[in-house]
Amino acid sequence: MLDDIDRRLLRQYQHAPHLGPAELAERTGLTPATCARRLDRLRGNGIIRANRAVIDWRALGYEVEVSLRVSLDKTHPRAFDEFAAEARNVPEVIEIQTFLGRVDLRLSVIARDMAHYQQLYRSAILTLPHIADIEALMHVARIKSDDGLPL
Template sequence: MQLDATDRHILRLLQEDASRPNAALADAVGVSPGACWRRIERLEGAGVIKGREVRIDPRALGFEVQVFLRVTLDKTAPNAFDAFIAEARRIPYVQSIETLLGRVDIRMDVIARDLTHYQQIYQERILALPHIADIEALMLVSELKNTGALAI
């Protein structure tokens, strides 16, 4: 899909604040509200805009610990990836699961209320996942940048 300067401007502003009213967005990019709405609908229809979401700070709800797990699977087992991912998706404290190429097969983000809670999740839920050959845990100390925004 070809994007012009106005489309890119709309996308930049929506990345900053997806709740911005259409009239304010239209005014900021210099088009009518109707034209702005049609552009947004076109961008959504083309799959450029996948949705708008509410981002909740886990720490505000008492989740003080975030751990990144790097998992290597036993790939000699048939359907190791599928079985692992199906079970990992069932753990509510697993925030994301990504498959990778390289030495590590899976990266997962896990949140917990505190270290004791993390240890419980790790021992009871993570280590029970099928086909784990190796696992490495990296605890988040500080987050210096976290953006899903694209340089448009």
């Protein structure tokens, strides 16, 4: 599926997606036209999914991050779908993950401070449908956060 040239291109691209094809081509030893064609193919095959801005939410005044482990009342056949649909509408929920096991979902929630988190928890989180149990884990430090892959 991927050859060594694709891997070399992806290694450079994932660390500097802002570079144009000419600069990326120079770093990978390709011609600009070949680089552009390969990038288009990687995008077309769904390997490169997006270019996006990563915004530091702490710089915008959000100081609190909480992981909420949620178990749902699975006696309702649409519990997952209905919960996820409602949780998506809470702007401070920045990530939703599903699991198999005792915990069904994990929500990452950000807040400006503890008072803001308490207000969010009471008015937006606890009102989500089909919650059977919820556990809050307060984030203290992020040791590693890296979207780069070992290519």
